[in-house]
Amino acid sequence: MDRIPILRMGNFLLVTIQVDLYDRLALNLESDLVQMVSKTGARGVLIDISALSIVDSFMGRIIGNIGSMSKIMDAETVVVGMQPAVAITLIELGLELKGVSTALNVEKGMALLQHKIGSSEDLEEDQDDSSVE
């Protein structure tokens, strides 16, 4: 396998990471994801890592990269399903996943994304209003 499937669900993209990411797989995922955000106009990216029982610094960095890339493509990233051991390891490795939100499961992650997108749209509307006045 050299590609991780990206599923489109309305305004969001869902990625389920089930295998250890090696170099090429991670690069493919990054490029596929930004292309998919650009093509579909998705406003949120959900990354499910519930299948990962261990994580290393490479994996942590890739997740951080995806978050940063999505951010400059105007999409929020939420990591869901993190196992307790993975959270411990990430902090011990000094990886705080800046710019990436987390939620306990996919449903909560979707609710969080909807809330974030809703509030950013409100903000845009407010700004539009003020520019009109």
Next chain:
Amino acid sequence: MDRIPILRMGNFLLVTIQVDLYDRLALNLESDLVQMVSKTGARGVLIDISALSIVDSFMGRIIGNIGSMSKIMDAETVVVGMQPAVAITLIELGLELKGVSTALNVEKGMALLQHKIGSSEDLEEDQDDSSVE
């Protein structure tokens, strides 16, 4: 990895198969899925196989099994994202995936499930009405 994650999304369960299923993984998936259907009361199961470029008779049989198991647990199964080559192979192997519906992608699969569940609920309501009269 010895477990494929099952994601709950409202009334539905979503499974993304990214790796070849070997014996133990397939058995775990079957048992996890029926337990999850029982625990959550899910009415539909979406199986995404867009990451599979090849399929063998074992894999085809497991997908059929999952469909049958879900059916007797009162949940519909929809397989989504099948690649053309996989469809050709399944038919050439004589596996017609009876009792399993298919859809082109997750969004269409969800719409199909919603339609199926909606129509079965209408039927139940009709039956309730007639028993009251």
